[in-house]
Amino acid sequence: MEERGSPDGDLARSLEQGPEGPETPIQVVLRVRPMSAAELRRGEQSALHCSGTRTLQVSPPGGGPDVAFRFGAVLDAARTQEDVFRACGVRRLGELALRGFSCTVFTFGQTGSGKTYTLTGPPPQGEGVSVPPNLAGIMQRTFAWLLDRVQHLGAPVTLRASYLEIYNEQVRDLLSVGSPRPLPVRWSKTRGFYVEQLRVVEFESLGALMELLQMGLSRRRSSAHTLNQASSRSHALLTLYISRQTSPLSPDPPAPQMPPGAPGEPPVGGKLCFVDLAGSEKVAATGSRGELMLEANSINRSLLALGHCISLLLDPQRKQSHIPFRDSKLTKLLADSLGGRGVTLMVACVSPSAQCLPETLSTLRYASRAQRVTTRPQAPKSPKQPQRLEIEILQLQEENRCLRSQLGQIDPKASRLSGARVAWAQRNLYGMLQEFMLENERLRKENSQLQSSRDRARDEQRILAQQVQVQELERRLLCACSDHQPYPSPAPCLCVMVPAPPCHALPPLCSCHRLCPLCRAPLAHWACAQGEHHLPQVFGPKAPSGMPLAAQPPPWAPPCNPGSAKCPRERSPSDWTQTRVLAEMLTEEEVVPSAPPLPMGPPNTSPVLRGGAAVPNLAQRLEALRDQIGSSLRRGRSQPPPREATRSPSRVLPPC
Numbered sequence: 001m002e003e004r005g006s007p008d009g010d011l012a013r014s015l016e017q018g019p020e021g022p023e024t025p026i027q028v029v030l031r032v033r034p035m036s037a038a039e040l041r042r043g044e045q046s047a048l049h050c051s052g053t054r055t056l057q058v059s060p061p062g063g064g065p066d067v068a069f070r071f072g073a074v075l076d077a078a079r080t081q082e083d084v085f086r087a088c089g090v091r092r093l094g095e096l097a098l099r100g101f102s103c104t105v106f107t108f109g110q111t112g113s114g115k116t117y118t119l120t121g122p123p124p125q126g127e128g129v130s131v132p133p134n135l136a137g138i139m140q141r142t143f144a145w146l147l148d149r150v151q152h153l154g155a156p157v158t159l160r161a162s163y164l165e166i167y168n169e170q171v172r173d174l175l176s177v178g179s180p181r182p183l184p185v186r187w188s189k190t191r192g193f194y195v196e197q198l199r200v201v202e203f204e205s206l207g208a209l210m211e212l213l214q215m216g217l218s219r220r221r222s223s224a225h226t227l228n229q230a231s232s233r234s235h236a237l238l239t240l241y242i243s244r245q246t247s248p249l250s251p252d253p254p255a256p257q258m259p260p261g262a263p264g265e266p267p268v269g270g271k272l273c274f275v276d277l278a279g280s281e282k283v284a285a286t287g288s289r290g291e292l293m294l295e296a297n298s299i300n301r302s303l304l305a306l307g308h309c310i311s312l313l314l315d316p317q318r319k320q321s322h323i324p325f326r327d328s329k330l331t332k333l334l335a336d337s338l339g340g341r342g343v344t345l346m347v348a349c350v351s352p353s354a355q356c357l358p359e360t361l362s363t364l365r366y367a368s369r370a371q372r373v374t375t376r377p378q379a380p381k382s383p384k385q386p387q388r389l390e391i392e393i394l395q396l397q398e399e400n401r402c403l404r405s406q407l408g409q410i411d412p413k414a415s416r417l418s419g420a421r422v423a424w425a426q427r428n429l430y431g432m433l434q435e436f437m438l439e440n441e442r443l444r445k446e447n448s449q450l451q452s453s454r455d456r457a458r459d460e461q462r463i464l465a466q467q468v469q470v471q472e473l474e475r476r477l478l479c480a481c482s483d484h485q486p487y488p489s490p491a492p493c494l495c496v497m498v499p500a501p502p503c504h505a506l507p508p509l510c511s512c513h514r515l516c517p518l519c520r521a522p523l524a525h526w527a528c529a530q531g532e533h534h535l536p537q538v539f540g541p542k543a544p545s546g547m548p549l550a551a552q553p554p555p556w557a558p559p560c561n562p563g564s565a566k567c568p569r570e571r572s573p574s575d576w577t578q579t580r581v582l583a584e585m586l587t588e589e590e591v592v593p594s595a596p597p598l599p600m601g602p603p604n605t606s607p608v609l610r611g612g613a614a615v616p617n618l619a620q621r622l623e624a625l626r627d628q629i630g631s632s633l634r635r636g637r638s639q640p641p642p643r644e645a646t647r648s649p650s651r652v653l654p655p656c
């Protein structure tokens with residue numbers, strides 16, 4: 001018996017418009033189970049009354065107005081399993097699956113409301129005891145119808161099945177060869193969400209399919225609680241994959257060709273999925289503790305996620321945007337059925353007892369929202385479409401080739417560089433960088449060595465200059481000594497014995513402009529024969545100007561302009577240094593040390609003795625020279641010095 005206004009008829013009409021029909025609402029059937037023996041024992045009253053074939057009246061136990069709910073079909077407790085199968089229009093869904101549509105039947109409702117009973121019948125009364133045929137659920141009836149239908153088709157059909165459960169948010173394969181293990185849920189553009197490594201079993205007979213069903217049911221998690229002695233603790237999904245080839249002799253309208261699937265993968269084609277959801281439950285009402293409570297929480301959470309998705313799917317604007325199907329494994333695997341291209345039937349199951357009314361009202365509201373959700377069923381591509389796709393692929397390949405060549409023109413180097421070359425270039429650059437760093441370090445060291453060599457050379461140069469200066473002083477001293485001789489000396493001028501240019505290059509500091517008697521070179525002031533007359537002015541007890549000696553310039557300083565106030569200060573430090581040394585050499589008295597500022601060197605250090613390893617030698621040599629000058633002068637004033645000492649001062653002086 002097929003009822004008027006049943007979801008089967010509505011669905012068929014909407015889908016007959018074509019393979020990609022208009023938006024189709026999810027079909028919802030409401031089933032009210034009979035009062036259970038326990039409920040009758042407790043004397044519980046029924047709060048539900050069916051009004052016609054599509055309306056349910058809810059009467060609150062405390063009085064008040066009835067609330068009406070309208071669905072695609074409402075089936076009261078008197079309806080048999082066969083009635084439910086027919087009213088739900090599952091045969092029509094089977095036909096759509098044979099044509100390539102993706103169809104889903106799922107049951108939902110409070111725990112103990114009859115979901116599993118509706119889909120698979122009552123639990124087996126013992127091992128090996130099959131369910132009586134009159135109590136068989138929607139699934140067994142659909143299997144029987146499908147196998148019979150396939151047998152009468154003129155074209156070969158390949159049937160496969162998979163069976164899984166979502167237990168505590170883990171997907172387990174109920175048909176696995178070994179013990180079930182958690183499987184990942186993946187997503188691909190072509191397949192949508194799918195379970196990886198799920199076993200898909202091919203079957204050819206109804207018996208084989210029934211065995212698969214029994215195998216899955218026996219492995220599915222179930223436990224006893226207050227409201228149900230065989231309560232399912234997981235969501236179970238059994239999927240039939242239908243691959244069919246068109247036969248010219250077939251009386252049916254031409255169906256799309258289903259390409260065979262790759263080995264180990266579900267074949268591409270129509271499918272029919274049966275989902276037995278675990279029931280929502282109030283933990284307080286079921287008395288669940290420990291593991292049962294954990295299971296109940298997981299069940300309620302996933303059902304909440306499903307309800308949330310359904311609510312969002314109702315809003316046409318939000319439907320275009322984001323629906324949180326990824327919130328749970330259940331919503332992932334039902335995404336296509338709820339919001340995609342599938343054809344979906346919901347069977348809402350409720351208890352008639354007034355004691356369960358809060359949960360029943362929740363289920364009714366849930367079902368009311370769900371039937372306003374629409375999908376856009378889409379059949380597989382027609383045989384002509386692969387040709388179109390092939391052309392499209394060729395066009396895309398050509399476009400890709402053009403773009404690549406354009407890219408190569410823009411940056412030919414980049415396009416020529418393969419990945420290996422790029423890696424090689426990077427390695428090479430790194431090596432070069434290392435080499436540069438080493439070279440840089442080597443140059444730094446070399447630079448440092450050169451700098452220290454340069455400093456040493458400067459020191460040596462300074463010492464050499466001082467030695468030359470000493471030699472020059474010696475030579476001039478000897479010349480001066482020869483001038484003090486009372487009789488002409490037959491000895492040769494010592495200017496010949498020492499290098500002349502440094503000697504005569506010195507500026508004359510005396511205005512007498514005396515010349516060397518032998519070489520006729522200009523002599524410095526200290527070689528002047530009248531030098532003696534200058535000295536008392538310098539070192540006399542009182543300066544003529546009345547200034548302290550420390551503040552006065554030495555009298556042998558070059559004459560300066562009296563009007564110039566800065567005249568004494570404009571003397572360079574080297575001049576002062578030189579004059580101080582000369583004064584020390586010409587007299588045995590100390591020069592006032594504070595008069596000229598010494599430019600460099602530590603205190604109490606003679607400037608001419610600064611720096612170098614030869615400094616001690618030079619100091620000794622200067623000391624000896626000073627002694628010699630003093631004695632020469634003394635001898636010059638009284639009696640001529642011994643000739644040999646005058647001729648060869650180097651014999652007296654320590655070696656440089």
Ligand SMILES: Nc1ncnc2c1ncn2[C@@H]1O[C@H](COP(=O)(O)OP(=O)(O)OP(=O)(O)O)[C@@H](O)[C@H]1O
Nearest residue numbers: 033111112113114115116117122228231232278279
């Ligand atoms: N229409 C019906 N006629 C007779 N008995 C029924 C009917 N529906 C359910 N029952 C019985 O009620 C009990 C609970 O049913 P069932 O296990 O199918 O509920 P459920 O909704 O699947 O519960 P759960 O969510 O806990 O798995 C079972 O003993 C079952 O045989």
